Amino acid sequence: MATLAIGDAPSLVDQQWINRLVRWHNNELPELRKLLDYYEGAQKLSYMHPELVDTLDERVRQVVINWPRLVVDALEERIDLQGFRLGGQPANDIELDHVAQYNDLDAGYQQAHVTAMVMKRAYAIVGSNPRAADAKYPLVTIESPLEVHVELDPATRRVVAAIKRWHDKLPDDQVRYYLTLYLPDYTVTFVVSPERGGYVEVSRDDHGLGEVLVVPIVNRPQLWAPLGTSELADVIPLSDAACKVATDMMISAEFHAMPRRWALGFDEDDFTDKDGKKVSVWQTIAGKIWSTSKTKKDDGAEVGQFAEADLTNFHNTLRALATQVSTVSGMALHNLGYSSDNPASADGIRAAEARHVKRAERRIKGFETAWERIMRLVLLVRDGSVPDSARWMETVWADAATPTFAQKSDAVVKLYQADKLVPRRMARRTLNFTQAQILDMEREDREDVTRAMYDPASEYGVKPTPEPQPATSARAPVPAGAGPR
Template sequence: MADTLKLRVIQGDAVLEKLDDDHPDLDRALKALSAKLDGYEDIWNYYDGDQPLMYTSGRLRDIFKDLDMATFVENWCAVIIDAANDRINLRGVTLEDKTANDALKVLWEELGINLEADDVHEAALVIGEAYIMVWKDDEAIDVVYNDPRLVHLFYESANPKKKWYGAKWWADSKDHLRITLYYDDRLEYYRSEKETKNTTSVRHLLPYSPIGEKDADGEVDNVETHEFGEVPIFHYRLERRKVKGDIVNVIPLQNGINKLVTDMMVSAEFGAFPQRWAITDSDIGDLKNAPDEVWWIPSGDGTGQQAAVGQFKSIDLKVFIEAVDHLASSAAIISRTPKHFLFQQGGDPSGEALVAMEAPLNKRCSDHIERFNPVWKEVVQFILKLAGTDIEKKDIAINF
């Protein structure tokens, strides 16, 4: 495999980029993790409701740059994700071998895999990928969900189904960047000599031993071998062509909805109530604006502008509501989410109508389950392998 081949994880295409000659795998991992950090962070923010106010004109953005408090959000991204996630529930696993099945039930409860599964499915729906790491340390098996911003898995170029190696990075308690590379026969540990924010190159990473071991030459022994024969990272993806979650195509519409809602709220504050005006050359200092007050305004002296009163037309907020409903309807169509999840409809639909309306959502969920199912089988098989039991995948039934 060419050391210059790097996967651009956000766009899903391959580009040529020179890697470090001494540590190509480490350099590849550092660049891949760095490449997807900002993009994934933005998508998580949209799901969490931390969404920026977008303007169609740079001039408007400059004018209103200090009006952050006047931003209102209708977070449809969360509705689209939660509508599917509520239907994807991992209930458990069944094995044909009763002894192995009983042992797995105990492990399943002890490891809290159902809770890890909820996080895995949520991240996969939001980002388009998620990871679970399975490892045995000090005779104890651990199964942990890992945020896709922290982990990446590389595949063989000749066989994209075969895992090559994985990588995980994080900041330790002293704010040093830690990176671990996971192979099918070993783990390699690295730690930055500088603080995380100042670590921008593979040259800033040094071999590191979590337990302080050194080899025969007195050098840091950063390699831990294992005999499991598999990379202990398991990758959940919505599709293989590129990393794409369920809200990627909805984000532009979400920006439009937030802009309309903000405009509506500002309009409601300044223009939704009737505003009255008066023209007169008399002193208005004694006029009081209060209930049961009558204003006596002289008609004028007959020359020039005469006294007049009137009322400005109030802003019809229905225009904004209709525009928001239109974008919400488009978001429902694009994401295959029933429209009644996003906005109110007149009347209650019949049972048959409800089934028809929710059919696209159910199909979306079933497609995701088909993608998740084989990965869960791999996870269960590896857990049992660490526990000393060999089970074939065909004997594992994942229950959703």
């Protein structure tokens, strides 16, 4: 078994923070896991009687209409983080972009937003880079609320303490449990030691920065819920109802969509297979062929069938539930799979999506506060202080309405040509060109200007032969109208 160098037990203050945060985190975990189950489509079937569930065998399983995932993903797809700007400091902007690229935040921010929308919040943890060659790139990791929990100052709503709990498995399959405690002046990691009967210290970082290096990325914070609310809160009851209706529809299809048979004058022992064994209830109901030795004339037996049932009532109920989901989520009904035979016009589609776009813009306002704090912590960890200019940092987001490239290009060209209301670099950023692409464009612009001012071919190329000029007389020209008198 691998050994691990261990140190002291937690101090009294550290142990108090650990007990407090672990207790609160444990109280919240069941709700967070339930929200995640709904997003993953792994929730239990609601509104169905337990006896009916016990009666049905594996032939009928729950039908999951995963509207919770659709509601979250459709909203997240409108939220694209493009970078950070300090204003008038392009070199610092490039450095922040490099930090984001180093930490793969172009993918990490999407995971953070999805997690926050589902489970109320995600977290980002900032720390120094253990690799000396990459010290100018502090580490930024996106964390799950299933592992991280924080406590906020009631007055300032800033993080005053945080924990992260996780575990790993050793080669001998033994599980080792860790806990990291984040406080304003230090970060300390503990491991559970069965030998000592509690936590023991394994690493410590006395950074002395005066900041907890954990930032919650909160979805829809409220005065009564500063750590956020889930986008699924209003959708879960409707999703439960839709899953119940869809499951009922499949059960009805099994029992009633095909012609239902009836029989008079029989008992259960009369239904047997070709080997004389008694058939099951499902074989009796759904079997294609029934055979019996009884006859109507001799035994008073009679067999017949009812007409098959129409399942339209289930379709109408599902559409009514989809309409309610569209109402509470701001999504257009066509995004839920319901559309008319006559396609809507482009203006009609934009009008139907206007509320959803506005909702995405509201979420952006909430998320950008967290991302700005994260990048300020990056500067604090890297440089030991945060410059005043970074306090007014801005995040750059793509247009939540996702206009076409042609529409955006037309608008940018008009602004650029209208007395240069938008400078060239801003115009290119508006068209979603990356920082690297913009730098390549500017380099090519400088090369074009250099060619226009100085053509090397004039110095080193073949000299053009001058064209011959017509011969002229040495006599001075005579003014027009002048002649011998």
